[in-house]
Amino acid sequence: xxxxLFNLLLLFMFIxxxxxxxxxxxxxxxxxxxxxxxxxxxxxxxxxxxIDIEYDDTKEKRETPLESDIRYxxxxxxxxxxxxxxxxxxxxxxxxxxxxxxxxxxxxxxxLLRITENKGIIETIKIEEKVRDINIFLILLLFVILLxxxxxxxxxxxxxxxxxxxxxxxxxxxxxxxxxxxxxxxSILVSILSIxxxxxxxxxxxxxTYVAIISTSIGVIFSGIIAILFGKFASxxxxxxxxxxxxxxxPQYRNLNYQGILFGTILIGAIGAxxxxxxxIASSLWEIxxxxxxxxxxxxxxxxxxxxxxxxxxxxxxLILAYVxxxxxxxxxxxxxxxxxxxxxxxxxIATEIIRAMAGSIGLIITIPIxxxxxxxxxxxxxxxx
Numbered sequence: 001x002x003x004x005l006f007n008l009l010l011l012f013m014f015i016x017x018x019x020x021x022x023x024x025x026x027x028x029x030x031x032x033x034x035x036x037x038x039x040x041x042x043x044x045x046x047x048x049x050x051i052d053i054e055y056d057d058t059k060e061k062r063e064t065p066l067e068s069d070i071r072y073x074x075x076x077x078x079x080x081x082x083x084x085x086x087x088x089x090x091x092x093x094x095x096x097x098x099x100x101x102x103x104x105x106x107x108x109x110x111x112l113l114r115i116t117e118n119k120g121i122i123e124t125i126k127i128e129e130k131v132r133d134i135n136i137f138l139i140l141l142l143f144v145i146l147l148x149x150x151x152x153x154x155x156x157x158x159x160x161x162x163x164x165x166x167x168x169x170x171x172x173x174x175x176x177x178x179x180x181x182x183x184x185x186x187s188i189l190v191s192i193l194s195i196x197x198x199x200x201x202x203x204x205x206x207x208x209t210y211v212a213i214i215s216t217s218i219g220v221i222f223s224g225i226i227a228i229l230f231g232k233f234a235s236x237x238x239x240x241x242x243x244x245x246x247x248x249x250x251p252q253y254r255n256l257n258y259q260g261i262l263f264g265t266i267l268i269g270a271i272g273a274x275x276x277x278x279x280x281i282a283s284s285l286w287e288i289x290x291x292x293x294x295x296x297x298x299x300x301x302x303x304x305x306x307x308x309x310x311x312x313x314x315x316x317x318x319l320i321l322a323y324v325x326x327x328x329x330x331x332x333x334x335x336x337x338x339x340x341x342x343x344x345x346x347x348x349x350i351a352t353e354i355i356r357a358m359a360g361s362i363g364l365i366i367t368i369p370i371x372x373x374x375x376x377x378x379x380x381x382x383x384x385x386x
Contacts (some may be wrong), residue, residue, distance in 0.1 A: 012324055044082065044118050050109045051075040054090060056234040058104050071095040073105060080110070084122065091125050103130065132291055154202070161198040168194055169268070177264075183257050187264030188224065191216055191271055192217050203279060211378050214273070215278040215371035223274065223363025224267035230355050238262035240349035262352065270360035274318045278371045281307055285375040297376050304372030312368060316361050323357040 055074035062069060073093040079365055093104050105111065108129035116124045129261055147155040168190055176186040195216045203209040238258030239245050247253050284307045285300060295303075326333075326351070334344050 002183065007315060022048050043114050044114050045128065046071045046082040046084070046115060047080040048111055049080055049089070050105055050111065050112050051105055053107055057372040058095060058098060069097055071098060075105060077111070079113075079114075084115075089122075089125070091127070093127055099361055103127070107363070119355050126216070157201050161201045164197055165194045165271075168197075173264075174266075177256065177261060178253065180256075183260035183264040184224065184228065184267075187267045188221060191220050194271060194274060195220070198275065199279060202360065203283070204382045207378055208279070208282040208375075211282040211371065211375050212275070212279040213281065215367055215374055216275045218370050219274040219278065219363045219367030220267055220271055223270045223359050224263060224365050226362050227263045227266040227355060227359035230267075230359070231259065231352075234351050236352050236355065237263060237348055240347075240352045258327060266359050268364050269356065270319070271359065273315050274364050274367050276314055277308070277311055277367050280311055281371040283373050285372070289379045295380070297380050300380060301372055304375060305369070308368035308372060312365065315364055319360050319364060320357045323353050323360075327353050 006165055016145055047145065053073060054076055056073065058071045058073060060071075063296065073092075073095070074090055075093055076088065076090045079087045079089070092184045093103070093105065093299040095104060098104075112125045112131055114128045115122050144159060147159055149155070151158060169305075172193075173190040176190075189231060196213055198208050199213050199216070238247060238261055244261070247256070281304055285304050288300065288303055289295060330349065333339075345354075
């Protein structure tokens with residue numbers, strides 16, 4: 001088994017070479033596209049600080065319809081980085097509608113600007129966003145500190161496995177898809193690679209790790225099969241999100257398999273919960289075997305199912321509520337506008353989220369008996385006949 005897993009890991013490490021060497025060469029359209037974007041960039045993004053507000057009519061009371069209520073702020077800014085650092089400019093900020101979420105700035109705010117230049121002179125300026133990177137870095141730092149403080153060595157292993165998984169998705173999964181590789185197959189390959197490496201890092205080189213790897217892989221693949229079958233029956237397009245539609249408008253990526261990408265995201269999204277269930281059951285049954293070396297197969301199976309039932313409720317809730325949380329605003333909108341249930345249930349976006357949640361949960365449920373049976377088979381050795 002160890003040799004098999006080692007060979008499997010080597011196979012995944014060379015996935016980019018297996019796909020199609022020509023498709024990943026420097027002469028591809030994708031590479032040319034990236035080069036053109038990088039080398040011929042017509043804009044740059046810089047940070048600036050608002051040092052004064054010279055004009056502001058956002059606080060005026062008007063009897064104007066919301067859709068035609070346009071307000072202005074004249075912002076005096078100081079550029080904080082780039083070739084124009086320390087330069088001061090006054091720019092106009094247009095607020096098309098005063099409503100929750102509208103960017104109304106105050107003195108001291110930091111903003112992100114998109115600028116175009118001609119021979120070193122700024123031609124146009126557009127306000128992109130408020131500066132949030134410091135806050136993001138701070139919460140990431142807090143997460144890392146707490147993880148290492150309370151988890152110690154285990155926390156460090158978790159952090160390494162997390163970085164590896166994210167890196168795998170960015171450096172292997174996404175390039176494979178953009179180069180025309182099957183998104184479903186790419187998802188399965190990357191998922192299993194992530195499962196193998198993550199569990200080996202976290203749990204070590206032992207029987208319970210191998211049990212968890214096999215069980216998680218089967219559960220994730222089963223979840224993917226469910227997603228594919230029901231997704232195709234429901235005629236999901238994979239274009240229910242604005243980001244997917246935006247990608248489809250780019251000529252180079254218009255013919256990507258967006259339905260397959262959707263199924264791939266469902267599969268990858270289920271990895272965490274399924275892995276958690278598999279390693280929890282595998283570890284628990286391993287401890288039971290260590291304490292009671294005389295336990296028989298029937299007793300272990302019974303104990304495994306009892307443990308699995310205790311885990312099932314909380315993990316299913318976690319998975320389903322994670323998906324519900326992403327569509328909460330949409331659900332509220334349906335309630336406010338009294339949209340009929342038959343309309344809601346047939347929407348591509350809603351059907352996508354339901355199938356996403358159900359496929360992950362079904363994969364999780366299936367993983368429980370699979371893990372119990374594999375654990376029993378691996379942990380309890382067949383006694384020689386006397």
